[in-house]
Amino acid sequence: MIRFYNGKILTLADGFDIAEDEVWVDKDKISFVGEPTADILDSQRFEREIDLEGNLLMPSFKDAHTHSAMTFLRSYADDMPLQDWLTKQVFPMEAKLTGEHIYAFTKLAILEYLSSGITASFDMYFKLDDYVRANIDAGFRTVICSSTNDFGGSPEQDEEDFLKFNNTSPLISYKFGCHAEYTTKLETIKGIAKLCQKFKEPFYSHNSETEREVLECISRYNKTPTELFDDLGLYEYGGGGFHCVYLSENDMNIFKEKGLWAITNPGSNTKLASGVADISKMLDMGINIAIGTDGAASNNALDMFREMYLVTGLQKIKYMDASSCPANDVLYMATAGSAKAMGLDDCDVIEKGKQADLVVIDLNKPNMQPVHNITKNIVFSGSKQNVKLTMCAGKILYHNGVFYLDETEQDIYKRANEMLKDF
């Protein structure tokens, strides 16, 4: 059992109050939250006691949309228009990816997640056996979203993957989805709808990332992507959309009614000049919102602190209103919100019996001082520098700048750089 003591605890289980409690972790779960009596404390045997030194323990961040292995394209092509970027730079490079590449570049992404306090990814990519191996080897949690589209994947393969990866490891789960409407034939999408209904499962996809995507969908089907998916019955058991920059009023009503998750990616939408999602409106409507980084090729960082600042900042600019999209709402989106969006209902908050997916925020850094308001400090001023410890499923994977994985970070960097020669 691991004991965290002498710190501040933000459970997020019931608002944003911070208590000076203890948290104990037994194997992969939280076993105690509160102020232990001397008796209870004496009766425990801890394998490790971590003095928080006044720092903050809180639920870890979850990255609700990413393509981990795309670290191989970080700063490979930037400052270019979206279409050129995709067709001239990204697609030809991706065609050369082997399973070993996927393994190596996913490992690199996991290092970055951990250094940003992220303990789970909602990932959409390919060569899933190698991808899964990288996560299990690292001890990192991931939810795979099927990326089925006209260039790869099929409902049959998805069903096989669903049954296989949901029974591989407690760290791995699998959700149905397709890459996007614009990359996937209607017949294939209908096949996925049958799967969602057969297994009573939610559906996820890229959705309304660009205006062009929505306009083309309307010209094909006389419906927005959200309307199309909804009419096909894909959202009968919930799900969500990645990006959601160009949702219509009716789309938002569907999101609200079906309890879908709008998973926003402001870093990527900014850098690729896709636009600004209407988060404030969705917040007002009570739509579920989660946050993802998208892949490192488009962002270029897997940094939840940057994303949180952009989520709130871009709404303030969009509405020319400094009170738009308050900080605490954003902190919730990046932690409990993202966990729920990914189906990780046992990883959302700090509570007895929940998974021990935790982060320690270093308050003893100049950007967290003075201490007027800790949660606002995190959203408006926080950075990767403030991540002191990252724990996934009860295991400390990052602490005081040191990674505890199955291989060293230097080995991961070296292999990733050597592999660049293959492209």
Next chain:
Amino acid sequence: MIRFYNGKILTLADGFDIAEDEVWVDKDKISFVGEPTADILDSQRFEREIDLEGNLLMPSFKDAHTHSAMTFLRSYADDMPLQDWLTKQVFPMEAKLTGEHIYAFTKLAILEYLSSGITASFDMYFKLDDYVRANIDAGFRTVICSSTNDFGGSPEQDEEDFLKFNNTSPLISYKFGCHAEYTTKLETIKGIAKLCQKFKEPFYSHNSETEREVLECISRYNKTPTELFDDLGLYEYGGGGFHCVYLSENDMNIFKEKGLWAITNPGSNTKLASGVADISKMLDMGINIAIGTDGAASNNALDMFREMYLVTGLQKIKYMDASSCPANDVLYMATAGSAKAMGLDDCDVIEKGKQADLVVIDLNKPNMQPVHNITKNIVFSGSKQNVKLTMCAGKILYHNGVFYLDETEQDIYKRANEMLKDF
């Protein structure tokens, strides 16, 4: 003499090429840049040799607009409209500030600058003796900009301060300015114009931060702030404007013609919902551009990595063009550009004889890997986490997470938090 070896050097003296050279520092200056012969190397005696371990040495960042002591209001009031924020929260709190407060909260800001690789601030605030003492005690470089306005300061005081603070320490310099047109009587502004002409000095002020500021100035004078200042002869010897969100076409022509510096503050302009400056247009016009964080009350972080990402990202969104405002231009603004904007012409690049104001960027972090393009990695993916060493005037003030100041960071935090009780 300090020797930096076994690393990569970005001098910024001539483009963005990176060389595997050495840099030597003698007292406060750079004494050698290049590949030393064995003979030259043997003849030197180094007090310290720093193995860069493949990391990047480059010119430090300079923060070209800030109010350092405003760290005392970080996360004190957020998510509120600008006018409420200023009149109900900021002004009443500022009225209570003593010299000891200014000293303490400036020290806290300096810690944050150093942890973000910033070695100089262009600061506008008050109680200058205490402010200057904090910088000298810390070994930090600052350029004071007069904040004269109707509530404090005068041309007479400015002349006295100019003569005094430009002869206090090599770390301290002083520039003429006023807070802004909307806070300063015309008579006072005219008095400052006389000073600029008498001493052949540039002029700086907040300029066109909000639309309301510009509209009110036009209604008073039938001129924009830039036109007013220009007509009064304030720009005869150059200078610049802080924020520059609402410059007109004619304002930009004046900036171009007079070689003025547009000092952009995207973090503050975003969080206060002021707007997005037209950096891409100014870049195209060849206007000088520098970057500042503004104070911690409005931003809320003193983080040049965040600012750089916002400078380029917000232009991409503004123009809906991912190729707008390229990364290398932004890196130049934050380093050499900001130095020049502040009159620190000997702190801009790495070259023999220049001041040793340097930063070591840690490339051995996941967000800097793999190494396709180092300068793009810094702008699009960098964070405070990547600052390995910060040197100001030849002195190492921050290295591997440890500060080397006249007092410990814990003492600075403790005092700052205790002082909050005074407000």
